[in-house]
Amino acid sequence: MAEITYWEAIRRAHDEELANDPNVIVMGEDVGLIGGTYKATSGLFQKYGEQRVIDTPISENSYTGIGIGASMAGMRPIIEIMSINFALLALDTLINAGAKIRYMSGGRATCPFVMRTPGGTAHQLAAQHSARLARVFMSTSGLRVVTPRGPLDACGMLKSAVRCNDPVIVIEHERMYNMKENIPDHEFFRPLEGAEIVRRGTDITLIGYNYSVYLCLEAAKRLEKDGISAEVIDLRALKPIDRETIRRSVEKTHRVLVAEEDEAAVGVGSEIISTVIEDCFFALDAQPVRIHAADVPVPYAENLEKAAIPNAEDVYKGALKVMGRI
Amino acid sequence: MDKADQKRLLREMIFFRRFEERCFEAYMEHKIGGFLHLYAGQEAVATGVLEMARPGHDYVITGYRDHIHAIKAGAPAREVMAELYGKETGSSRGRGGSMHIFDPTVNFMGGYALVGQPFPLAAGLALACKHKKTDQIAICFLGDGANNQGTFHETMNMASVWKLPVLFVCENNQYAIGTRIDRSTAVLDQYKRVCGYNIPSSQHDGQDIEQVMEAAKKAVDHVRSGKGPYFIEYMTYRTRGHSMSDKTAVYRPKEEEAKWAERDPIRIYGAKLKKAGVVTDEDIKKLKKDVQDEIENDIIKFAEESPAPRVEDLNRYVLDDNPDPRWIGPLQNTY
Incomplete structure (x- = not known):
């Protein structure tokens, strides 16, 4: 057991999943060279290269769509959206495509992607950086929505989200990234369902x-x-x-x-x-x-x-x- | 291309035309519901481009006017028709309908009703091809109207920066539903719009399948060789309205429709092949009859006789129906 922060737990999940499956990729704004606004992908660009940890332009709807398209062809993208406010720009690809492709293809096409994003108020970030929006996703058929409260779930649920065959929205919180918790040293998973x-x-x-x-x-x-x-x-x-x-x-x-x-x-x-x-x-x-x-x-x-x-x-x-x- | 292939291509286009006309008839008989967008008039584009690609191997994706792209990509025509009939045997098991034909077994990755949404999905398919180092490419067919979506600009930029193996085929039929291109779009030549993203592009006649193929071959070769995306624009025209509800008389001059009717792709190719001695009038007549029989006796029959989806299966396909409990759980609490 070791006490680590929430962001370190997310980083560890990314690291383990990138190592486990060559089809896992990470994409988002500044997730690569800089290592993520909240450090959640730090060092992974250097470790896995720019083909797998992809810095995107500020084009949320289309880079999310690119992740979804890639997932239809066997990739396992982890898409980071820097703030849930910006996820509003990607609702078309998330909800109209990602959540519906399995169903409207009669189960023949699937898109197993993960979208991670922090939602919630932090410290005086004002109206356009403080949205929560969980209700938007929890009311959409075809998505899974999880809200890990600490490092244990942040690591274990993200790993499960990458492995499962459904689109998973992971809602984090800006005020939780530095929270600490003991998590096992060995590899572990936490289930995506269950209070x-x-x-x-x-x-x-x-x-x-x-x-x-x-x-x-x-x-x-x-x-x-x-x-x-x-x-x-x-x-x-x-x-x-x-x-x-x-x-x-x-x-x-x-x-x-x-x-x-x-x-x-x-x-x-x-x-x-x-x-x-x-x-x-x-x-x-x-x-x-x-x-x-x-x-x-x-x-x-x-x-x-x-x-x-x-x-x-x-x-x-x-x-x-x-x-x-x- | 040898004579047998030329004759086959002509037959394909005649087949596609009849398929769409038969959809129209079935719609009027209320056998097909929802929205229906027909491809008649534009056949040479999908037929010619995919003839130069590798259907079944390359990824193909498009908008809601998708029946013919799906069939040319390799989806069985009877399954496409069964989908329009809302049957369990349909391409999408009756869950998608006309606008959402899917057949991933031949890498046809769907028709989408959100104009412009296939741009990023296509780039994503191409990203996967590049990542896995296969020799596949992704081909995205969309109309001129889609180019006014933000996804057009966002995706062109990323596809270019990342040198993705994706071919964007713009079928410029000059109308976004009922709004003519010059009333909605600042730059009329669509191929010029990707210059700002450093993507090579060109514009061609979309009614003469030989010209379609000649240009498509270069574009496909460019993309497959790893040089990055290519944007190809074909000038074309749809015979009918945008869908079943609009009256073209309101927004299209009769003279314009008559002018384009002379440039009908089947008429142009038929005349060329007759001149070259590949087919006779009698052959064309027979092709039309054969196609009509096939559609009636096989395709429509299959669609009519197939079962509807079971209502008990309403909740299937929302999420993975057989999820792995290691990832899903649920978490067990002790009480």
């Missing part, structure tokens, strides 16, 4: 994904001091959703809160609470609560940005509301 119970509890289920898992964990600690035992679930995969794990937890705790960094409308929280209502409505002892961003484009000023994005305090208070304490 994970990251803290056991009996009174309320707090559900997060990506960075909001940490808000839930922090809130759970504070709730413990109030005598409330919170269970925390990391969704890990937004498509498909692990309804079984959610249902079993809510049937135990009878209360549920979903924390997301995105705006509420048509979002992850809406989807999760819908599944709770469909699957275990009668297990609920209180109305569910969503913790989410304000309905504004993310502002620049530090105090406004802070106010726009949910924090652990918001999750804590939301949980108290579910518990009927406030």
Whole structure:
């Protein structure tokens, strides 16, 4: 075991997969010579050469399309989009082509590519660098969407994403790249499906994904001091959703809160609470609560940005509301 | 090219014309649904270019006007027709329809409804060929209208920088649906537009299949030799509207249509072969009859008699139907 950062974990997954399969290539803006804006591919250009770690021009839609085209001919591209905001430019090739080619060819053509991108607010990056957009991808048939919360999943899920035969969208978070976690020295994989119970509890289920898992964990600690035992679930995969794990937890705790960094409308929280209502409505002892961003484009000023994005305090208070304490 | 091949090419074009006309009839009978874009009038381009390439070996990709490209690339015509009929035996198992014919067994990688989307996909196929060091090339057929998409410019740039083995074939039929090229496009000669990307290009008659082939051979050789992409423009004209719903009378002058009707590719090649003594009027008449019989007795029959997809299979092909649990899981929690 060794403690490594999130970006080092991603770099290790790239390195192992490039070494494992000559058809694996990496492409994106500054992924090569510079080694990636978040260092996630550092040194790989030097190790595997410019044919396999490809610096692209700033043409998101078409370099994503080139990756998808290559995947139809047997390649295994890992496509990096520097910020999920820029992935909007590539939605045509991602959604109209990547997500649909298998289906509209009756399963005869496949495109096993991976698209990695950081989504979320970092530090005063303002509206055009702070989008989250998980909901866009999780509502698209034909994609898998995963949200590794730490180095273990960042490495193990990326490796699984490269090996599996489906298009996989990996949503990272700019505030997680320097987080550390112990991960095994030997090669390992983490599955692309299945939520994970990251803290056991009996009174309320707090559900997060990506960075909001940490808000839930922090809130759970504070709730413990109030005598409330919170269970925390990391969704890990937004498509498909692990309804079984959610249902079993809510049937135990009878209360549920979903924390997301995105705006509420048509979002992850809406989807999760819908599944709770469909699957275990009668297990609920209180109305569910969503913790989410304000309905504004993310502002620049530090105090406004802070106010726009949910924090652990918001999750804590939301949980108290579910518990009927406030 | 020997006489047998010349006669075969003529027959192919007659076949393609009849195939498309039969699609029109089936559409009017409500046997074919959705949108239908026919290739009649432009046959010499796909036929001539692919004659000079290696169908089944090279990758071919195009837009939504895709039936004939698929068949010339090697997709069985009866499967293409069955696809239009929405049948399980269709090229795409009835999931794609007219605009999404696929046959990866012959490297025909699809028809796409997003104008301009095949540009990057073609470059990606070419990237794979280059990476695997095969002698394959990727051939991308699109119309003049597609060149006003951002993907045109983005892809030309990358294909050139990376010297990808991709041949872009621009079938300039001069209309983007109902908007004539001079009303939508600043530069009318499409081959000039790739100069800014340092891609060699040329413009040719798309109605005379011999000229199509002569130019295509040079372009294909250029791309296959590893010199990078080539952009070839063919001047052509579609006989019918963009799809089944537009009335060409609204946007195309009758005189223009009449002028192009004289430049019909089958008429031009038929006349040439008659003059050269390869075929007689009687031969052409017989070819037409044979083709009609084949389409009716084999292709339409197959499409009509094939089963529809099973509704129970609705959710197949969304993702890998037999995924490897090592990568997929799901993760097991202990309760």
